[in-house]
Structure formats: C-alpha cells, structure tokens
Amino acid sequence: MRAERRLDRSGWEPDGIPEAVAFPRTPEEVQQILREATLSRTPVVPRGAGTALTGASAAGTGTIVLDLSRMDRIVEIRPADGVAIVEPGVVTAELDRAAGAYGLSYAPDPASLAVSTIGGNIATNAGGLRCAKYGVTRDAVLGLDVVLASGERISTGRATLKGVAGYDLTGLFVGSEGTLGVVVGATLRLRPLPEPTATIAASYPDITTAAAASVALAEARIQPVLAELLDEATLNAIDPALRAAGAALLIVQTDGGPDEAARALEVLTKGATTIRSATDPASLLAARRQALPAIERLGRPLIEDIAVPRSRLAEAVREIETIAARHEVPICTLAHAGDGNVHPIIVAGRHGEPIPASAHRAADDIFALALRLGGTVTGEHGIGVLKKAWLRRELGDLSLDLHHQIKALFDPHGILNPGKALA
Amino acid sequence: MRAERRLDRSGWEPDGIPEAVAFPRTPEEVQQILREATLSRTPVVPRGAGTALTGASAAGTGTIVLDLSRMDRIVEIRPADGVAIVEPGVVTAELDRAAGAYGLSYAPDPASLAVSTIGGNIATNAGGLRCAKYGVTRDAVLGLDVVLASGERISTGRATLKGVAGYDLTGLFVGSEGTLGVVVGATLRLRPLPEPTATIAASYPDITTAAAASVALAEARIQPVLAELLDEATLNAIDPALRAAGAALLIVQTDGGPDEAARALEVLTKGATTIRSATDPASLLAARRQALPAIERLGRPLIEDIAVPRSRLAEAVREIETIAARHEVPICTLAHAGDGNVHPIIVAGRHGEPIPASAHRAADDIFALALRLGGTVTGEHGIGVLKKAWLRRELGDLSLDLHHQIKALFDPHGILNPGKALA
Numbered sequence A, B: 001m002r003a004e005r006r007l008d009r010s011g012w013e014p015d016g017i018p019e020a021v022a023f024p025r026t027p028e029e030v031q032q033i034l035r036e037a038t039l040s041r042t043p044v045v046p047r048g049a050g051t052a053l054t055g056a057s058a059a060g061t062g063t064i065v066l067d068l069s070r071m072d073r074i075v076e077i078r079p080a081d082g083v084a085i086v087e088p089g090v091v092t093a094e095l096d097r098a099a100g101a102y103g104l105s106y107a108p109d110p111a112s113l114a115v116s117t118i119g120g121n122i123a124t125n126a127g128g129l130r131c132a133k134y135g136v137t138r139d140a141v142l143g144l145d146v147v148l149a150s151g152e153r154i155s156t157g158r159a160t161l162k163g164v165a166g167y168d169l170t171g172l173f174v175g176s177e178g179t180l181g182v183v184v185g186a187t188l189r190l191r192p193l194p195e196p197t198a199t200i201a202a203s204y205p206d207i208t209t210a211a212a213a214s215v216a217l218a219e220a221r222i223q224p225v226l227a228e229l230l231d232e233a234t235l236n237a238i239d240p241a242l243r244a245a246g247a248a249l250l251i252v253q254t255d256g257g258p259d260e261a262a263r264a265l266e267v268l269t270k271g272a273t274t275i276r277s278a279t280d281p282a283s284l285l286a287a288r289r290q291a292l293p294a295i296e297r298l299g300r301p302l303i304e305d306i307a308v309p310r311s312r313l314a315e316a317v318r319e320i321e322t323i324a325a326r327h328e329v330p331i332c333t334l335a336h337a338g339d340g341n342v343h344p345i346i347v348a349g350r351h352g353e354p355i356p357a358s359a360h361r362a363a364d365d366i367f368a369l370a371l372r373l374g375g376t377v378t379g380e381h382g383i384g385v386l387k388k389a390w391l392r393r394e395l396g397d398l399s400l401d402l403h404h405q406i407k408a409l410f411d412p413h414g415i416l417n418p419g420k421a422l423a
Ligand SMILES: Cc1cc2nc3c(=O)[nH]c(=O)nc-3n(C[C@H](O)[C@H](O)[C@H](O)COP(=O)(O)OP(=O)(O)OC[C@H]3O[C@@H](n4cnc5c(N)ncnc54)[C@H](O)[C@@H]3O)c2cc1C
Pocket: A008, A009, A045, A046, A047, A048, A049, A050, A051, A052, A053, A056, A057, A068, A088, A109, A110, A111, A112, A115, A116, A117, A118, A119, A120, A121, A122, A123, A124, A125, A126, A127, A128, A129, A176, A177, A178, A179, A181, A182, A183, A184, A380, A381, A417, A420
C-alpha cells in the first residue's frame, strides 16, 4: 500500500517509501491528520489519482500520503444554478458524465480525465483539449473548501457564478500543487456546451503551414473547441501512411454551427495537402488518441509541456526537431495549437531502463527554448520536482521570494508537500 | 485638480481633500512615488477613471492620488498570439476597438467601458454584459507588471494563453482594489468573438416566469452572450407602455448561429406575453440602455450589486420589491440573468440632497438577502468602503484574518489605498 502510493506518473523516484498512507473519508479526518502532522512536523503529501507528470505527488521517506480518492461523492448538482458541489476524490470524467444528464458539461478535460481526480486537477490547474475555448480548471472553480496546514478549515470563493468580495484565495489554491492547503470540497461551474458541429483533419506539407492555418482561424473570428497539431515524428510513430499525407496534421473541431464549420473548412484548406471533414468526430480524432500509445511503443515517454505565444508555435516545433537531432533522442511533438501549449514527448530509452542523460539534456534545451520564445516551462502539468530549477529562471528572484513568503504564511512549518512546486 | 480627484461615482465622501495628485507617465515614476510614500508613510490612492461605485477610488486628507490615466498607450497588439500589451490608463472601449481591427475582441464589457480604464477594471475585476459567456476581467488577464508598495517592480503571469508555473499572483492582484500593488502594465487575452446572430426581447407576466425562461436556456444547451432582466419598476421608469407588455422583460443575445437562435426563440416563447426577435440588436437593446438614465430622472441612484445562485434570481427580485415597500424607497432592479448578478438601484432621494437613512437600511437588507440566498454582497463592483462591514459576514473571521496577513505581506506599512477593500 505504501509502496503503491510512492510514485506518480513522472518516472521521478523519491528516496525511500512513505511512513504511512491515510484514506480520510471526511474533512474532519483531514483536519485531524493535519493537526497531528503540524504537531509532529511530519510532511504530508496530498494525493488524488497519482497521475501527475512532474513528481508533484511522489512521496518518500518520512512522509504521510494523504490519499483523498475515497472522498469521492458528487454531493450535489444544481442544474438551474450551473453549479456542482463535489468532494476532491471525484474522478473528472464522472463529474462530466453526471453533468451531461442535465445538458451541462464540466469543461476542463485533461487527457487523464478517466482516472484523474478533481482535487488533483485543481491542485495542478489542469488543462485539456477544449480549454482553448472553454477555459482551464481555474476557470471552472467557483469556490473551495480547504483544510490549512494548521488543521483549520476555510471556505474560499462562492456558490455564485460571479463575485468579487475579498482577495482571490480560490485562485491562489488552484495550481498550488498541495503546498498551501488540502482541498476537501469544491464548488464548480457547469456549462451548457454545444455539441461539436464539425471535425476537420487537415494535412500540411510542413509544420509552418499547419501552424499558420491554426492562427488564420482566429483572424476569421473562429475559435475552435480543439485544435490539435501532430508533428512528423508523431505521425510516423502512429502510421507512416499518415505521414505520407503531409508532414504535419491539424485536427480541428468547431461547435458554432454549420456556417462557422464551413468557414473553418475554407480557412484550413489553404495550403493543405489533404483535408477531411466529418460529422462523426471519432474517426478523425483517432490519430490524436493513438499518438501516446504509439509513442510508448518506441520506448519510455517523458511528456514535456511548454507553452509559447501562438505565433511562435512553428518555430518551437522546428527547434525541438533540432534539439532531438543534436542529442540523438527521438522527440515526438503534439500541441494544443489553439493556446500554444506544446507537448514534446522525449523517447527516453527503453521502458524499465534508466533514463539516458541525453534525454535530460534535451529536456533542459526545451525549457530554455520556451523561455527564449517568451513562453513558460509548463503550460498545464505544473512544476512538481522536475522543473524546480527552471522556476527561478522563469519567475525571477523577487517574484520567487514573494512565493516563499506566501508559502510561509499558509504553511509556517513547511509540512504541506515540501520540496514541491517551489524552487 | 485635487478636489476633482477626491470622489468616485459612489456618492461616498471622504474627509478633506487629497494632499497631491501625481500623473506618472512611466513605471519608473510610479516606483519613485511609492518609494517616497513608503519612506514618509503617506497613503497612496491609485486611480483610473474614478468610476468606482464603492468609494474604492475616493481620496481624502493626507493622501496622494496616483492618477494613471496618462499611462494610456496600447503598447502592442499581437493578433497571431491573441494578446494585447497595454498601459493601465487605456480606456476599455479603446482597447476593444483596436482589437476589432484584427477580428478580435477584448471581452469584458462593463457598462462604464466608454470611460473606465483597464487598470481600474483589473483592480476591481470588472464584469459586464457578455461576461456570462466570455468571462470577467480575471479571465482576460494573462500577466501583470506591478509596482509593489516598496517601489519594487514584478511581473506576474505570462504572455502565453496558458501556463501554470508558480502561484497565481496575477489573480491575487486582480480585484484587490489597489491595496496590494499598482498595475503599471498588463498582458491581456483577445478573443475572436463571433458576431451576435440574434437578439430577442421577451416580456413575461411576472419575474418568476422570466427567470425560469433564462434558466431554461441552459437546460437547452444554449449559453447566451447576454441575458438582461428588467423588473417592473425599471420598465415603468423607462416607459409605462413597456410595462404594459408584461411585468418583466428579458433581453437575450446569442452568437452560436441560426439554429441556436431558433432554439432560443422557442425556449423563450414559453410563458411570454410578447416576444420580438431582430437581427438588428440596437432597437431591442435600447430599453436596457435607457434604464439607468430613466432611473436617474427619478432621483439619485445608489447602484447595488449582489449575486445569487441563478435559481434564486426570481426570489431575490421579489424580496427586493418587499424591501422597497418596507422602507418606502423606490428600487428598480436590473439583472445579468445568465450569472445571477442583480443590480437593485435604490432611488435615494433627490440629486444633491443627503441620502435618506431609509436608503441605507434598504441596502443593508439587500446585502443580508444576498447572503441568506447563498450569494455574495458584490458580483462585480467590489467592496470599496461602502461594503466593508459586510465583508466579515461573507468571508468569516478566519478567512478575513488570512486576507489581512496577505495585505501585510505585500504592503507592510499599509500605504496602498488604506481603509479600502478589507474590513
Ligand atoms: C496519460 C496522461 C495524460 C495527461 N494529460 C493531461 C492533460 O491533458 N492536461 C493536464 O493538465 N494534465 C495531464 N496529465 C497530468 C495529470 O493527470 C494532471 O495533472 C491531473 O490533474 C492530476 O490529477 P491526480 O488526481 O492524478 O493528482 P495527483 O497526481 O494525485 O496529484 C497532483 C498534485 O495535486 C496535489 N493534490 C492532489 N489532490 C489534492 C487535494 N485534494 N488537495 C490539495 N492538493 C492535492 C498533489 O499533492 C500533487 O501536487 C496527464 C497525465 C497522464 C498520466
């Protein structure tokens, strides 16, 4: 049990195994655990499904894992209010399914949604495919119920769709990777998302033309629900026949009606080598869904996660190809083109074997590239332990100092997920 | 000059007039002013256009007004990135106009947009008509350039549409009413908003039927761009003929194409006494635009601003009618129905005369009502000085203490807009 809760999905290994794993069922039990942890100065690692890709939920010697997966009730869905009240262990897809019964959706859809928890999504501010149009987790969180390091419990935010009383503590907890408090309840926004009208898959001769097509959508006043870009290496990994149609594939889905769909098709046709449009999205989205499994067949995947200004997307992908060549490691790149969020997936040797140094060097070059292009080292996965060294370079000393002061204010004894999220 | 910068649009009067008004042109000048203010412990009141409705930008004896209206350059619009970089004094409508040249919009549209500044919008987290669908100011702010009380300057957030490195300091500054730092630059998100497809104005026999119609839209998977509700008192103030068509008017605009527009019309027709639909929105929106001027003809308006869960909208409006009768003050109510944000406008005696005590008692009853219905005392205008007493009741002691600790961390000598936003 303790060994099973030691790792997340990053491949990063802490020293030793945790002291204990707690499975609270109520906020009061969480309060009790944190009160005792504060007294004994024991580090606590909150955990949802353990799918983090950064080491954020990894737990080593001397820690208590606070596994929230059994606090998994959807307490209430209030369709007329557009609001859901949930415990932190609710699985993301289950909330969306439950909302669907009322014609509503829970918009943030990380690729891990079939297993990830709402608490983990909140603590990492998870993004997803339809986030370019409908927002990331932050945009769906109206209020939180949080247990502080001291064991005290506060509510932040509200149960209304709008409100500005007080500072935005809700936003401060979102994305804080379990270092400021433990989320024991959340009030979430549900939206009436329209059904997608059209799905379009367009192949282009090169990444530059594909990226330009995705930018041209915005200039035509079209905001797609999703715009996924697959590079040459990814297409080759999935199926060389797919690559034969063009070196870059852009899959776009719109939900604004047939007129918008027709205009999107027109925009995307420019420069495309082949273009397919279908009202049945599954067939066209298949390539995107097959990407990660296909890359995993090549070896152990390190899933990176930078974001760049949208206009630098093509440049980023091309530079990543150069980095792959320089370090002689295969890198397959997927991108959420709509928001410039690029996932270079480094194939880091064989499964089960140590990660080669060249893979780490390639990752460092990718982070440096992100900052050079005016971007960030993490678009949606977070800092965890793997990117701590890069945080100072991105934020600067003064801002990082402020971060540490905020951390000290919320967690004076440093018991909440120490060594994570902050450099 | 000093007397002109003493008041905002709330009617609240501070003691005395400010010591001085500064009109910085550069971030460096702001830094210099704050450095000196810290040394001399002089309170500084940041100011944009002074349109706050809460006393937030009012300035009395011993203060320096830091008027940012001359830092009004749109530094850059990057259409391909969907981003604008602006100084704080840029007028909201001007940014939206400039973005329009590229097929983009700056979504947050407070009714004051023709004069309010981006800095003031950020410091109050301003909302607006199309915010139910496209988000409030918070959702449009990607990064900030902020001068701290010490005179130091930090950047928060980023220039990309997505990113999760570090805590959400951007969100912490948004809505902080000038009490945590002075915004000297902002990186904002621009979106390709579709043109509205249809505008529908529906009259209902009573507020309950009208509110139910607006909730029914969500159940039909329709999210209108705007959904404005006008109550009986408001309709009477504008034109008794308008009232004759029904005691409540709901004006809805959609932008999802003709199919969605047709479905919206069908939903809204249920229970309506009269319904009009037009592709020319101006004529149907006229009633909403005339509302405030019409109410001002009745006397001095106190514009309140609560938000309630959407399902309690009708109850809120009916209770407000009871409060008006109890205190014998006219109250006209407008609501952004899509997000439950209700603006009861208390007609508080004649212009230029003192506000009668009954108006203040009615306001207090309205705030108590908001909390009783599970809502908030401010949906978009903020706390300022007028609602400070209510903040503790909404947040609770523990949360308010945390607020004060955060304030002390950012502004240890309490020079930034003291006496505002926090109880
Ligand atoms: C195949 C795969 C695909 C993925 N796709 C995406 C994607 O598209 N978008 C994306 O953003 N991420 C993605 N991820 C990363 C990961 O799934 C997300 O970060 C997810 O939000 C983590 O949820 P979790 O429940 O597994 O959290 P965990 O991994 O258990 O925890 C993550 C962090 O949250 C903290 N935490 C967990 N619960 C709480 C709580 N209740 N209170 C306070 N802190 C808490 C932990 O301490 C840790 O810091 C993917 C991961 C995998 C393996």
